Amino acid sequence: MNQVPNSAMIEMRNVSKWYGQFQVLTDCSTRVSKGEVIVVCGPSGSGKSTLIKCVNGLEVFQQGEVIVDGTSVGDPKTDLPRLRAHVGMVFQHFELFPHMTITDNLTIGQIKVLRRSKEEAQEKAARLLDRVGLKQQAHKHPGQLSGGQQQRVAIARALCMDPICMLFDEPTSALDPEMINEVLDVMVELAKEGMTMMCVSHEMGFARKVAHRVIFMDQGRIIEDATRDEFFGTPRSERAQLFLSKILSH
Amino acid sequence: MNYHWNWGIFLEQVKGGDETYLNWLLTGFGWTVAVSLSAWVMALALGILLGVLRTVPSRALVAAATAWVELFRNIPLLVQMFLWFFVMPELLPADWGLWVKQEMPAKEFFTATICLGLFTSSRVAEQVRAGIQALPGGQLMAGLAMGLTLPQTYRHVLLPTALRMVVPPLTSEFMNVFKNSSVAFAIGVMELTFQAKQMQEDSEQGIETFLAVTLLYFICAFSANRVMAVIERRTRIPGTAADVAAQS
Ligand SMILES: Nc1ncnc2c1ncn2[C@@H]1O[C@H](COP(=O)(O)OP(=O)(O)OP(=O)(O)O)[C@@H](O)[C@H]1O
Numbered sequence A: 001m002n003q004v005p006n007s008a009m010i011e012m013r014n015v016s017k018w019y020g021q022f023q024v025l026t027d028c029s030t031r032v033s034k035g036e037v038i039v040v041c042g043p044s045g046s047g048k049s050t051l052i053k054c055v056n057g058l059e060v061f062q063q064g065e066v067i068v069d070g071t072s073v074g075d076p077k078t079d080l081p082r083l084r085a086h087v088g089m090v091f092q093h094f095e096l097f098p099h100m101t102i103t104d105n106l107t108i109g110q111i112k113v114l115r116r117s118k119e120e121a122q123e124k125a126a127r128l129l130d131r132v133g134l135k136q137q138a139h140k141h142p143g144q145l146s147g148g149q150q151q152r153v154a155i156a157r158a159l160c161m162d163p164i165c166m167l168f169d170e171p172t173s174a175l176d177p178e179m180i181n182e183v184l185d186v187m188v189e190l191a192k193e194g195m196t197m198m199c200v201s202h203e204m205g206f207a208r209k210v211a212h213r214v215i216f217m218d219q220g221r222i223i224e225d226a227t228r229d230e231f232f233g234t235p236r237s238e239r240a241q242l243f244l245s246k247i248l249s250h
Numbered sequence B: 001m002n003y004h005w006n007w008g009i010f011l012e013q014v015k016g017g018d019e020t021y022l023n024w025l026l027t028g029f030g031w032t033v034a035v036s037l038s039a040w041v042m043a044l045a046l047g048i049l050l051g052v053l054r055t056v057p058s059r060a061l062v063a064a065a066t067a068w069v070e071l072f073r074n075i076p077l078l079v080q081m082f083l084w085f086f087v088m089p090e091l092l093p094a095d096w097g098l099w100v101k102q103e104m105p106a107k108e109f110f111t112a113t114i115c116l117g118l119f120t121s122s123r124v125a126e127q128v129r130a131g132i133q134a135l136p137g138g139q140l141m142a143g144l145a146m147g148l149t150l151p152q153t154y155r156h157v158l159l160p161t162a163l164r165m166v167v168p169p170l171t172s173e174f175m176n177v178f179k180n181s182s183v184a185f186a187i188g189v190m191e192l193t194f195q196a197k198q199m200q201e202d203s204e205q206g207i208e209t210f211l212a213v214t215l216l217y218f219i220c221a222f223s224a225n226r227v228m229a230v231i232e233r234r235t236r237i238p239g240t241a242a243d244v245a246a247q248s
């Protein structure tokens, strides 16, 4: 591998965003290196989803810069579909396409965006379904699967596009407790393989296990951007402490 | 009441002609079906396009589509018929207008079809818009996030689910097209209502005439309803609430 160690996959510089008068993001800067796993946490409404959606241009921002693999997301000349094709995204509510079979969910992007042949796409879909343990469900529709299974399909769907990095927006918070681990297991494995990941999540067990860094947000600002050991060990902002004590207590 | 019933009237010759009254009604039925189905195809195509345009992230397109819908929805259908038939040719360049008035083949039919198609398109557009807006917002994001363009996301992600959702309201629009097509008689399309009126005056058996016509309109509306029911069943998505309800 001739990868430059520590080269940036995602770089955010002083990103600010407003909804009318209301400022959702204030001066957010951070950087995710290749192969790094970042967990973003913070209270509800602090702007975590908005921040992560700025990475693939699903949300526009008025100030600052976001660079993904050398491409500026906010630049009007950027071919966003092309950029997004290789930035995987997993949503809180799965967002599988309900009218398609699981296989079709996994092949549509490959066929329509990456212009792969149907056979090639199906082969890849089968391989990734097998990897998340859902080979048997290929012919079913999303409505016939449990939440945990649907989220694993959503991860497989993103992986089919050969992503250079993956964004997760609270991938387990809509799941029943007994299904959380099956999804986290897939994510842990992905992290261990060296996937670059930016995860909005309150699963601190997951963060402890695989995160390189943890970002804490409050009221649209990045309050804390620390290595995992710093974040869980040594002193940090009061807000983050309070937040942590709340979510770790239950 | 001293009404003289005569159910055999349908097989009698019309006055001064060599066809039966039944012939008249069936010809009328044929025109009714022709106008209605052509208008419906047009209304679906245009209505889906306009419904989509009312939901896209472009103020200009939304405003244009909204203006269209409001225009065709808020003028009475009969007035629209007259506008297209009598006023529109006057607004065309002189030689076109003359052609429309004097030479255009089947001009009553085409005028009625276009008018009914446009009127219905505004109603279809409203249903399609509502269907798209009822989808969870994440579906659009998921389509875009995998690299689909906005048109591709509509085509492959949003419309297939939105259109399934609006099959029931579109069923009543489809049935309405047949009923509304009777307005075409006002500009001289020899459809069912036109023929009924002619038969009633010619035969003086008004009750039989209008009972028969009622039955023919009922057949149209009922068939429309059945066709849509079949479409709904065939396109039902496995694992959805509607599917589970149908299975049990
Ligand atoms: N379309 C919008 N218009 C106006 N305000 C919005 C809009 N979308 C989000 N917001 C506001 O922006 C803020 C940040 O929202 P965001 O969804 O990013 O928060 P979050 O940290 O992801 O919260 P949660 O943990 O609840 O998902 C919230 O206060 C929210 O109310």
Ligand SMILES: [Mg+2]
Residues within 6 Å of the ligand: A048, A049, A050, A169, A170
């Ligand atoms: Mg959120």
